[in-house]
Amino acid sequence: MAFCETNLLSFALVFMFLTPTFVASSHNLSQRRQASILLSLKQNFQDVERSLSSWKDSNSMSICTWTGIECDENQLVTSLDISNFNLSGFVSPEITKLHTLVNLSVSGNSFSGIFPSEIIKISSLRYLNISSNMFNGTLNWDFSQLKELQVLDAYDNAFSGPLPSGINKTAVPKLKHLDLGGNYFSGIIPPVFGGLNQLEFLSLAGNDLRGFIPAELGNLTNLKWLRLGYFNQFDGAVPPEIGKLSNLVHLDIGSCGLKGPIPRDLGNLKKLDTLFLQANQLNGSLPPELGNMSSLASLDLSINNLTGAVPSEFSQLKELTLLNLFINNFHGVIPEFIAYLPKLQVLKLWRNRFSGSIPSELGGNGKLIELDLSTNKLTGELPGSLCFGNRLQILILFDNFLLGNLPDGLGKCKSLSRIRLGQNYLSGSIPEGFLYLPELSLVELQNNYFTGKFQESRNVSSSKLEVLILSNNHLSGSIPNSIGKYSGMKILFLDGNHFTGAIPSEIGELENIIKLDMSRNNLSGTIPQEVSDCSSLTFLDLSKNQLEGPIPPEISQIHILNYLNVSCNHLNQSLPKEIGSMKSLTSADFSFNNFTGSVPANGQFLFFNSTSFLGNPTLCVPYLSICNNSVPATIDELHSSGERKSRVPAKYKLVFALALLICSLIFAILAMIKTRKTGKHPKSWKLTAFQKLEFGTEDILESLKDENIIGRGGAGVVYKGIMPNGEQIAVKKLGIGKGSHDDSGLSAEIQTLGKIRHRYIVRLLAFCSNKETNLLVYEYMPNGSLGEVIHHRECEKNNGTVHLKWDVRLKIAIEAAKGLSYLHHDCSPLIIHRDVKSNNILLSSDFEAHVADFGLAKFLQGGVNGASECMSAIAGSYGYIAPEYAYTLKVDEKSDVYSFGVVLMELITGKKPVGDFGEDGMDIVQWAKRETNARKECVVKVLDNRLKNVPFNEAMQVFFVAILCVQDQSVERPTMREVVQMLAQAKQPNTFQLH
Structure with missing residues (x-):
């Protein structure tokens, strides 16, 4: 022991x-x-x-x-x-x-x-x-093994298939946060989601969901955030059961096709601080019960079909900072209590039918930042309290019936950046200092009754003002010398007033100005030669004045000027021959002056028609037979005269032709030798795959045969290939100048597409390169480009003929807009495409749109609100390039919006961007605006005659969006996110049809 x-x-x-x-x-x-x-x-x-x-x-x-x-x-x-x-x-x-x-x-x-x-x-x-x-x-996992899971966040991926019904109370009893938004989930919202009684955050927004929003979601009584909108298209209305979510703080069900009235039950949500229901098809009046949402800070019900007046119960919304009700059918007066909402910062009620006067104390809370009441039926005077507190930045009241003077307080409103008061009945003088406010970038006061002077200012060293439009008023006096202080000015319209005196020489200090219109005044003196210092000028109108003297020849130094109008003055002497060298000048009017001598028969002068020279009694235009001098009378005679002077002996022409032929043969032989040296051996190529591939380099190279060519362009040749596993691909072989590895366009396309996964953006599968050539391998789009389809009568599919009907065009427009919206708003970093056009929108077998060709793409520095980038040269396609890009080389995301507006015009009219209008220099935008006066109700005048049974409201809405996109001023264009919302709104039930 x-x-x-x-x-x-x-x-x-x-x-x-x-x-x-x-x-x-x-x-x-x-x-x-x-x-x-x-x-x-x-x-x-x-x-x-x-x-x-x-x-x-x-x-x-x-x-x-x-x-x-x-x-x-x-x-x-x-x-x-x-x-x-x-x-x-x-x-x-x-x-x-x-x-x-x-x-x-x-x-x-x-x-x-x-x-x-x-x-x-x-x-x-x-x-x-x-x-x-x-x-x-998919996410069809067996979630029952994750009993401890509290947070599942799969936002912004490419998951597809149905939403995982395995996410239920039994499987994940502790789940508090579920975000499956920003994917491609389809089908319905599983009612079992309503059993996740611990859930505090639920987002399913930005998918492809259908069906009804299940009433069972009303059981999620712990829920604080609920987001279901954007790209989803639900049936039916907002479930009244949502009103049982007593802990809800944020509710966003915008842009998802909801119909019917707003349920009164939402008034029970006492903790709610954000309610977004914009861009749906909601109707009826505003429930007074919404006034019970005592914590509400942001309310957006814009772009719906709501009617009636604003309920008096809304006066209880004391926490409200944002109220958006624009693009509805509200009527009646704007309630006075809105002026007394203590925290209100943003009020947008534009495009309704409000009448009466603006609440007299609006802005008196000292918090107002943005006010837009444009396109209503408002009368009365502007409140003097709008800029109380000096926080007001945006004031937009155009297209109403407003009267009286501008409040003096606006002249001291140093926070103001944009003001648009055109198309009213305003009168009196412009407040002192108003046009020189330090943050002001845009002023529109056109089509009113303003009087007084354009005041001088000696206290301002520079200004941020870029757009100043004072057209069609009763302003008088001289144009001040301080006009030169507007160093950033791009648009200056002073036309249709009573200005007198000379054009100040300081006008030459406006180095960034693009458009200058001083027509229809009483200006006198000469055209200052300093105008030639305005190197960015594209539009100059000095017509209908009292100007005299010559046109300064220095004006030819404005290399991008394309419109010049000096008609109806007293100008004299001869037309400067230097104007003929202005290759950009496509329209000029010298009529009704006192010009003398002969018009030079060279350069751009040959392209101006006879009306450009009318009303000059002693002016000779020999090549248009407007003269009695003994000079050649026609262009043909001029050409034949020139031919006689430059005739070359025939024997020299023969020697030159033989030399050219020999050089061509030598070049061809050298090219063949170079091609053989390069070879097609797979070992000489490097393959970079951006996803798992079932084929290799040899399979790709096998596609590079002449019989496989499906497209040619400036960027190179495109081949169709069928891989051993049956997969179809498109191979872009970049052309000469696109072959080096440091090529910026190629680098942009690879960096952009290689990491993008979006349903409506074409997928780049791989990049294949050797020392001489670069190949880009894409998924194949059987129906080619939208441009090919829309500008041909029909396209082939399944051995039959398919016409591009209206509903397909609208679907393509929405899908392409979603792709661009992703690039502008959701991609990281944000991306400007820079070459949006119908030929760069590819169509799958079921005509699903995919944005393609990112060879010109640029990362957007500083996010969507970042400054414009300045490019070294114009890039893009003729007919699609935004005005500010073409003239200033500055580009931002709104340049893409303009180009997309042109694509919408193509879809509506069936016409090409240029060349279909019978007038030199006219494009689809100018034509559509001229034919319809830019009114959506006139869309029938430009609608593609191949289209039948087009819903009138849909056509009007799409045309309205297109017109917004192609506004001359980039700041007036919507964002692509707003474009998506407005196009989705175009799909309306029960509309009568055109044709």
Whole structure:
């Protein structure tokens, strides 16, 4: 017995000394094993040099210090957070071997492929964030193994199929946060989601969901955030059961096709601070019960079919900062109580039928930042309190019946940046200092009855004003010398007033001005030669004044001027021959002056018609037979005269032709030798795949045959290829000048498309290159480009003829808009396409639109609100280029919006952007505006005659959007996100049809 006790004691002592060593050894083994798993994961990541430099074999004994890793007291990995590390590649199932994970986040990267469903094996997982990547496939996992899961965030990926009904109360009883928005989920919202009674956040917005919003969501009584709109298209109305969500703080069901009235039950949501129901088809009047939402700060019900007046109960919304009711059918007066909402900052009620006067104390709360009441039937005077507190930035009241003077307080409103008061009955003088306010960038006061002078200012060294439109008023006096202080001015319209005196020479200091109109005044003196310093000028109208003297020849130094009108003055002497060298000048009017001598028969003068020279009694235009001098009377005679002077002996022509033929043969032989040296051997090519491919370089090269050519362009040749597995691809072989690896256009296209995964943007599958050639491999679009289809009578599909009917055109417009909206608003970094046109919108087998060809794309610095970028040269396609881009080389996302507006015009009219209008220089935008006077009700005048049974309201809405997109001023164009919303609104039920 004693012996046994002695041995047991000895064993215990040995165990006590050995246990720490054993435990340490176990920890070391665990550390090495976890390090091995992490390094295995890293092998499938790309762009890891900076982000994951600490993940090294030599550092495997201290993985808890690695970037993005957290451990528990036993040195076991519990958190892996590599969000926003700019990584790409894919996540392998190896990650599931980290079985102690509680937190996993890979968000904000560019991972693609299938996210491993084996993640369900990590039963301890509480937080899973895979948002803002490019994962695809479905989420039909067995969630029942994730009993501890509290957060599932899969926002902004490419998941598809139905929403996972496996996410239910039994499977994930602790789930609090569920975000499946920004994907391609289709079908209905599973009613079982209504059983997730712990849920506090639910977002399904930005998918392709249909059906009704299930009433069962009203059971989520712990819910604080609910987002269901944007790209989804639901049937029916807003479920009244939503009113039972007593803890709801944020409700966003905008832009998703909802119909019917707003349920009164929403008034029960006392904690709600945000209600967004904009861009739907809601009708009826505003429920007075909404006034019970005492916490409401933001209310947006714009772009619907709502009617009636604003209920008096809204006076109880004391927390309201934003009220958007624009583009509805509201009527009656704007209630006086709106002026007394203590926190109101933004009020937009434009395009309704409000009447009466503006509330007299509006702005008196000292918080008002933006006010837009335009296109209503408002009368009376402007309140003097609008800028009380000096916070007002935007004031838009155009197209009303407003009377009286501008309040003096506006002349001291230093916060003002944009003011639009055109098309009213305003009178009196412009307040002193108003036109020189420091932040002012746009002023429109046209078509009113303003009197008095354009006042001088000596206290302002410079100004931010870019657009000043004072047209059609009764302003008088001289144009002040301080006009030169507007160093950033781009548009200056002073036409249709009573200005007198000379044009100040300081006008030459407006180096950035694009359009200048001083017509229909009483200006006298000469045209100052300093106008030639306005090097950005494209439009100059000085007609219908009392100007005299010559046209300064220096005006020819304005190399991009394309419109010049000096008619109806007293100008004299001869026309400067230098004007003939102005290749950009396509329209000029010298009529009804006192010009003398002969019009030079050279350059641009030959393109001006006879009306350009009428009313000049002693002016000779020999090539138009407007003269009695003995000079050649026709252009043909001029040409034949020129031919006689330049005749070359025939023998020299023969020698020249033979030399040219020999040079061509030598060039062809050298090209063949070079091609043979390059060869097509796969080993000489490098293949970069942007997703898993079932084919290789040799298969791609096999497609490069003449019989496979499906398109040619300035960028190169496009081939169709059929891979061994039957997959169809398009291969763009870049042309000469696009072959070097440092080519900026190629680099842009690869960087842009390689990481984008969006339903309505064409997929770049791979990039293939050798020393001489670059190939871009895309998914193949069987129906070619929209341009090819819309501008040909028909297209072939399934061996039959398919006409592009109205509903298909509208669908294509919405889909292409969604693709561009993604680039402008949701991509990281944000992207400007710079070459939006119908030929760059490709159509799949079912005519689904895909934005393509990113060879000119640029990253948008500073986000959507960043400054315009200045390009070194004009890029894009003729007929689609926005005015500010063509004339200033400055580009932002609104340049794409203009180009998309042209595409909408093509879809509506069936005409090409240029060349279909019978007049030199006229494009589709000018033609459509002229034919319709830019009124949507006149869309029938320009509608494609191939279209039948077009819903009139739809055609009007699409044309209205197109007109907005092609506004001359970029600031007046909508964003692509707004375009998507307005186009979605075009689909209206029960509309009568055209034709």
